[in-house]
Amino acid sequence: MRHSAATCPSPMPLPVELLWQTGWPLAARLFWSRTASIPGLPRDDLAAHFWSGDKERCKLASRTFADLLFAAGRGEEALAALMLAADTVIPQTFEIVLPQLTYALKHLWSWPTVSKTRADTLYRLITWWRAARGDFVDDGRSIFLIAGKIETLDASGGLPPPSSEHTASNKHERSRNDAPQPPSLVVMPKSRATKLNNYHSEFNDLVDARLPLVVARDLAATRKSLMSEYPHATTAIDLILRSVREGEPVHVAPVLLVGPAGAGKSRLVRRLAENLGLPVYRYDGSGASDSMFGGSPKGWGNTVPSAPARAVNQTRVGNPVLMVDEIEKSGTATRHGRLWDAILPFLERETASRYRDVSLDCELDLSWISHIATANSIESLPAPLKDRYRIIKVPAPSLGHLPQLATGVLKEMALENGEAEFVHPLAPDELAVIARAWEQAGLSLRKLRRIIAATLEARNATALKH
Amino acid sequence: MSTEDDGDGVNVLRLREIKSYLRGEAPSLSVLAKAPQLRSWRLVIADVRTADDRPRLLMVLVGHVSGHPHFIDGRFIRTSELIWLDRNRNWARSWNRVYQLGAASSDGAALGQSEV
Structure with a gap:
């Protein structure tokens, strides 16, 4: 049948x-x-x-x-x-x-x-x-x-005339005169590239490719939703979004988020990028990444382009977010050369717009990447690096933030489970249990998620028994 | 398949064919072999009005035909409204019949559009 x-x-x-x-x-x-x-x-x-x-x-x-x-x-x-x-x-x-x-x-x-x-x-x-x-x-x-x-x-019922005749001349005229072009960027112009070797075959179609630049839309809504999700980090959100303009391609001047572990710094960066429609490329500052930030020169056996070049190639967007997590931990990881020295040229827009990638042997325009780093403390960071970043504190949340944070976590979990409509608010007694457990866990946001998940599991288990 | 009157039989057949395409079936090789072929074809979107004067766009094929019951080979024709275009563009079903698609046209010369 x-x-x-x-x-x-x-x-x-x-x-x-x-x-x-x-x-x-x-x-x-x-x-x-x-x-x-x-x-x-x-x-x-x-x-x-x-x-x-x-x-x-x-x-x-x-x-x-x-x-x-x-x-x-x-x-x-x-x-x-x-x-x-x-x-x-x-x-x-x-x-x-x-x-x-x-x-x-x-x-x-x-x-x-x-x-x-x-x-x-x-x-x-x-x-x-x-x-x-x-x-x-x-x-x-x-x-x-x-x-x-x-x-x-367009409810009147009229159909507008065709806007283009699909003929080449007509189309050119349109793009010159009235039609607004979506912002875009050629990151890897052919005229400034030498021939790529076979380690770089994945970069082939980046040559002369016009990549889109993500434009900021609905900034007010983004601000509002982030603020409700991170009630303890409103200053940071404000400062970050200050350099972003509605209707223009997003570019956040280099930002370093400093705060205790578990304050939700990395997650905040991801949520911020998600809200702005930007892809995120993460580089682990603690040395767990197996490739260098600045790339390794062409001619080496296994040559790797710089992290920003990889970010653009992987995300296929001219202005992704490059997040360096735990930047302060790289101090001792000398095996790849110091991350701190490698990252400096990218933080200067002028230099980044004409960056010669030693691996691709090509001049790249990486000036539209938003560099956001996180650190638990910044004492060990060298002064030149601190000068290039706007340093923004993300304090640990307090118990007073719990109801709002819990609502955010619940919503997120419901969304992940594909049931956005079914957010069952926590009962006061549940909230009290969570508060105690969370306090013991040092008010870490990461742990809060786990605690709430466990609470919900307990709730479902009892619901099944009755 | 060859009858041209838009009688009930043709309507039922048309419906049955679209239903079979929606089950993932394509016209059989023997059907395709008998179908007229279009060469140097292009898709044209036409702007028309419905009986109740609502605007409507539809798609037709234009190209040089061979093996058509009503046209001599090589004639440049415009099909009736398309009701299925194969996603690999190897065949198409117009209101009246299945067409086999040969090489598409390479030039985009402007043609009359609203004749349907």
Whole structure:
């Protein structure tokens, strides 16, 4: 009975449901949960790419899902995967989605719903068709986001004329005159590079590649959500965000976060970057990293480019965050040369914009990287290094912060479990138990997570018994 | 497959074919072998209005056809509305029939768009 799966009553076909999502992550999450029960999908293998936050890797993973789902006879889900792989910058990616999606919407699928009718859905689909026509090639946002926004602006029923004729001359004129170009950066211009050797094959497609620069959006919301998550670090958040401007590419001047272990410094950096849409590349200052920060010269057997170059290559963004964790611990790790000396040139924007990577033997523009370091103390750091960083204190949280911190942790855990809507607040007695345990653990945020997790487990265990 | 009247039989057949594509099946080799072939083809998005005057965009193929029941070989044609385009662009299903896709057009010369 092959049919049973296809005809099983479902509230809304997955592609239709995806059309109503207002952002790629929401659509992706829905897809992820709705395909969970399909046997034989190598979800674990694809998860790292699918959730990487990197557009190209997401697209590749989505296309792989589509192939596998078609092969498994699950065309609706496969079509949904192709929707996730659609890229407004490349209108052709819509061509293998829209004919079938439109037909199925009009003639095949039906769903019992009052609020989102077939006509509404077809109307929403027009934005997708416009993307196929190339109306949003300069936009850079996901089609889910654009469709969600346009619907409210454009309810009159009129269809704007095509914005581009797809002819070369016309397109050039557009980009010169009116169309705002998304900010981007060539990190590795070909004119300043010598031939790469085979240790660097992964860097080949960085040559002359125009990488996007992540632009700051909704700074006020970012500030608010970080402040509620880190009530003890509001000064630090304020100082960091001060150098970021709404609507401009994000660049945070070098910052060194100093505070006791467990104050949540590294996590704060990650959350900050997540909120700003920036990828993070982590370098372990305590010497656990097996490669040098400054890279090793070309001509050495196993030559490695500098950490900032690796960061850009891995994240495929011109302005990632490079986080050096526990920078003060590198003092004694002399085996790779001193991190402190190696990091200095990158902290000076002027120098970083023309950095000659000894391994790639190429001049790179690394001036858009945000350097954020963490340290438990800074006594041992040399003065030149301290001069280059803005040093910001992140104090340990106090018991008074507990209710707010606990709420943040709960939300985060719910999100990780894929059930954002189900945050069950802690009862006063639970909170009291947590407070005692946390105090004994030295008010470390890392330990707070574990304590709360244990409390929830205990709660679930008792709930099961009754 | 060869009947052109848009009678019920054709509608049912069309629906059945799309359903089979949604089960991951592609037109069989024998169906493809009999299907007309398009060379130097391009996709064109047309801007039309529905009967109730709502705007609508749709996709058609243009290209040089061979093996078509109604056109002589080599004729430059425009298909009816596409209702499935294979993700590897080897074949397509228009409203009326399956096409086998040969080499795509390399030049993007402008063509009339809103004839549908």
